[in-house]
Amino acid sequence: MVLAQTTEARRALAAEVTQGAMLIVGVMVGLGLAGTFLAVRYALRPVTSLADALRQRNPEDLTPMQTPAPDELRPFVGAINSFMTRLDLRVVRLQQFIADAAHQIRTPLTALAAQVDMLDADAMSEADRERTRRIKRRTGELAKLTNQLLSHAMVIHRAGVVQLEVTIW
Numbered sequence: 001m002v003l004a005q006t007t008e009a010r011r012a013l014a015a016e017v018t019q020g021a022m023l024i025v026g027v028m029v030g031l032g033l034a035g036t037f038l039a040v041r042y043a044l045r046p047v048t049s050l051a052d053a054l055r056q057r058n059p060e061d062l063t064p065m066q067t068p069a070p071d072e073l074r075p076f077v078g079a080i081n082s083f084m085t086r087l088d089l090r091v092v093r094l095q096q097f098i099a100d101a102a103h104q105i106r107t108p109l110t111a112l113a114a115q116v117d118m119l120d121a122d123a124m125s126e127a128d129r130e131r132t133r134r135i136k137r138r139t140g141e142l143a144k145l146t147n148q149l150l151s152h153a154m155v156i157h158r159a160g161v162v163q164l165e166v167t168i169w
Contacts, residue, residue, distance in 0.1 A: 065080060
């Protein structure tokens with residue numbers, strides 16, 4: 001019967017047990033990380049589907065989202081829907097403002113141009129006729145500039161809506 005063990009043998013046994021334990025711990029850590037990754041991915045699937053639904057929406061589509069969502073995401077979907085409703089209202093107000101501005105600016109300019117056209121050039125001195133021509137020219141320039149600015153505002157506002165068609169000549 002042998003009761004003694006050499007120091008070298010004990011060290012070898014300890015190294016063997018340590019290596020086995022480290023291998024088991026490494027495998028367990030790897031399985032734990034993989035399991036955690038899969039669990040998080042599964043848990044975030046509703047968030048991913050909501051993000052996909054938002055990403056696939058047309059930029060002009062400001063209607064509320066009808067994407068089913070779990071209880072945890074309903075406040076988030078509600079906030080998105082509320083934001084889109086407010087944004088849609090703002091777009092409508094902007095369109096109304098541009099239309100009103102166009103009418104409010106163009107109407108007086110048209111009336112001014114008509115008044116200048118009705119002036120009797122025969123009853124005027126040459127200096128008055130020259131002033132009338134300048135008024136007419138400046139009124140036309142102002143009307144053109146106003147139309148360009150209002151058209152530019154509408155183009156900028158509808159930039160995402162415009163669909164261009166390629167024509168090959």
